[in-house]
Amino acid sequence: MIETVHVPLGARAYDVVIGPGLIGEAEARIAPFLKRPRVFVVTETRVAALHLDAFRAGxxxxxxxxxELAPGEGTKDWTNLTRVVEWLLDERCERGDVVVALGGGVIGDLVGFAAAVLRRGVRFVQVPTTLLAQVDSSVGGKTGINTRHGKNLVGAFHQPVLVLADVDVLGTLEPRDFLAGYGEVAKYGLLGDEGFFAWLEENGPxxxxxxxxxxxxxxxxxxxxADIVVRDETEQGDRALLNLGHTFCHALEAAxxxxxxxxxxxxxxxGCALAFDLSARLGLCAQEAPSRVRAHLQEMGMRRDLSDIPGDLPGSEALLELMGQDKKVVEGRLRFVLARGVGEAFVTGEVPPEAVRATLDAAR
Incomplete structure (x- = not known):
């Protein structure tokens, strides 16, 4: 049941190995990359309690x-970047060594960035322990941290040498965390593969x-x-499609x-639901498309609207201001990933702000 997806990026090519029991095979999988029998593992406390002993045994x-770092998005900051880099130097991590990121997207992004800047670049292995990290953040080489200005605004493109996606560890996730990862899974069908989205409608539950x-x-x-990253490694074109829903998402995370x-x-x-709402509002797709998106999210028991977020949120104008800090802003103009239908996403900078405000207001 082991599957391998090869990411053919020339000298930076690597495999994403997917299947059960991979943590137990860590030595056999990672040893070929080592110049000496030593790796440097960075993880967080919740993951360590669940998986560190098994990984060490493997x-x-x-x-x-x-x-071990603290869990949560707040760990992805300057303070912890410094902590990781200084720890690696204290441990005498050499340029020919391998650093392992054992955890979810926060650990993968932070550790990947530390590896990118340490000694001008050391190799690292991703061992993603959440569904979100396995399907998205561990693949493609985007690394980085958050700042007070917004999410992922400081970082580097630094590809791993190997990704080990052990699906057995997904069984230890809380239902909320599993469903959060499923948001990224559904995104792939919505942005470019209607057949995959139909498969998810049948098999998702x-x-x-x-x-x-x-x-x-x-x-x-x-x-x-992987197919999109190979076409556009540093997000100059097609890779921006992977940001479906993210312009809304990053503003809501900041808020x-x-x-x-x-x-x-x-x-x-x-964000995906809002992107399809906005697309329909602009006449780009039929109203059936956002209805289909929401129906599937509802069947999966997922959040779909601003009203599903506990606590107060800023007004629509303030959320638009937060969107203005997004990495996808070009010459001061917001770029959205919108859709002509399920599986038919595209990037555009021609979105009237009043349509965005109306979409946000309708979701409250």
């Missing part, structure tokens, strides 16, 4: 000093309990992302203080 004879379905969902998501009020994948799901 490493066999490979030494593995470990740094069974992913939690069926290992084979989990493997297939992760494989198809990773393959779609909620990057807190547990809104998980990233929940923001993506709400």
């Amino acid at each position: 490493l066999g004879g490979i030494a593995a000093p470990v740094l 069974r992913l939690v309990l069926d290992t084979a379905l989990r493997v297939e969902a992760v494989r198809r998501s990773v393959q779609m992302k 909620t203080g990057y807190s547990d009020r809104l998980l990233h994948g929940e923001g993506v799901a709400i």
Whole structure:
């Protein structure tokens, strides 16, 4: 049941290995990349409690000093970037060594960025432990941290040398965290593969309990992302399609203080629903498209509207201001990923602000 997606980026090519039991095979999978039997593992406390012992056992004879960080989006900041880099230097991490990011998207982004800047670039392995990280953030080489100005505004493109996506660890996720990751899975069907979205409509509710379905969902998501990354590694064109829902999402994350009020994948799901609402409002797609999106999110028990976010939110004008800090702003103009239908996304800068305000107001 092991699947491998190859990401063919020339000298930076790597494999994403997907399947059950991969943490137990860590030594065999990682050893070929090592010049000495030693890796440097950065994780966070919740993941460590669940998976660190098994990962260390899987490493066999490979030494593995470990740094544990606090969980949560707030860890992805300057302070913790400095902490990781200084710890790696304290541990005598050499340029030929390998750093391992064991955790979800926060750990993967932070550790990948630390690896990118340490000694002008050391190699790293992603061992993603959440559904969101397995299907999205661990693949493609985007690394970075958040600042007070917004999400992921400081970072670097730094590809891993290997991704080990062990679907068994997904069974330890809380239902909310699993569904947050599913927001990114659904995104792939919505942006470019109506057939995959139809497959999710049929199989989505069974992913939690069926290992084979989990493997297939992760494989198809990773393959779609890999295909886009190969065409556009540094997001000059097609790769921007992967940001479907993210312009809304990043503003909502900023508005909620990057807190547990809104998980990233929940923001993506709400953002996708809003992107389809906006597309219909602009006459780009039929009203049946956003209705279909919302129906599937509802069937999965996911958040779909601003009203699903606990606590107060800023007004629509303030949310628009937050969108203005998004990385996709070009010459002061917001760029949205919109859709002509399910599986037919495109990028545009021609979106009237009043239409965005009306879409946000309708979702409250």
